Amino acid sequence: MTKLTETQTIILSAGAQRPDNIALPLPKGLAGAAAKMAVSKMIEHGWLQEVDANLRRGEPLWRETGDGHGTTLVVTDAGLLAIGIEPVVVKTVAAIREHAVKAPPLKPPSQREGTKQALLIEMLGRPEGASIAEIVEATGWMSHSARGAISGVLKKKLALPVTSGKVEGRGTVYKLPA
Incomplete structure (x- = not known):
């Protein structure tokens, strides 16, 4: 297995968890020449x-x-393998997430x-409440x-606009x- 620095491991691990394996944003504190050097080495190794x-x-x-165009950084299959993740697993998880987004909405709860x-x-619902x-x-x-029924079921689950006020x-x- 390839020997990675802590920074390289953080960049690859974070990218593996994002949609489309995008490696950005880089970790806090990594900017300027240090970021450019770290990314350049990772591109040379084929990880980004x-x-x-x-x-x-x-x-x-x-x-x-x-x-006038811009570029972004993507973790490659080699980068995933470098941190011990099978690319097939990442692609499967991405497909599941995409399917969940496209799934039909659940029917609202019925009364x-x-x-x-x-x-x-x-x-x-009465005028006097x-x-x-x-x-x-x-x-x-x-x-x-x-x-609890008012705040949990009616307000949160059923999204009913329940109001309250003090009445002498x-x-x-x-x-x-x-």
């Missing part, structure tokens, strides 16, 4: 390759060419009738469970807009 940067996809630039969650939504005490009485839940004599009242 300079390719045209796709600016539309926001790929980072390594350098600009004289004709079942007659559940305590449906009762809670109905109570919050509902206080925690009223929710506890209607559902039989503990007060912390009622607050009732405490905090939760509502859904009409």
Whole structure:
């Protein structure tokens, strides 16, 4: 196995984890002549390759060419092998990520009738809303469970715009807009 410096290992490992094996950005503290020398040696060994940067996809630039285009650095199959990663594995992971992006969105959760969650939504939909005490009485839940259902299920999971406000004599009242 090839003997790599710590900097070379960091550059190759980071690039192997990025989409399309792009080696940029380089580690913090590596800039100027030191960066140029490290990259030049890695290109000589065949671990990195300079390719045209796709600016539309926001790929980072390594350098600009004289004709107005830019280049970026990509970890080659030899670079992956140098750090002990099989190129086939990286390509498979990239294909899985790409497939996940193209996968159809999951259908939104549906509401079942007659559940305590449906009762809670109905109570919050009333013009006067509902206080925690009223929710506890209607559902039989503990007060912390009622607050958890409002913040976790209704607000986060179902993305319902639940609002709350203090009402004298009732405490905090939760509502859904009409």
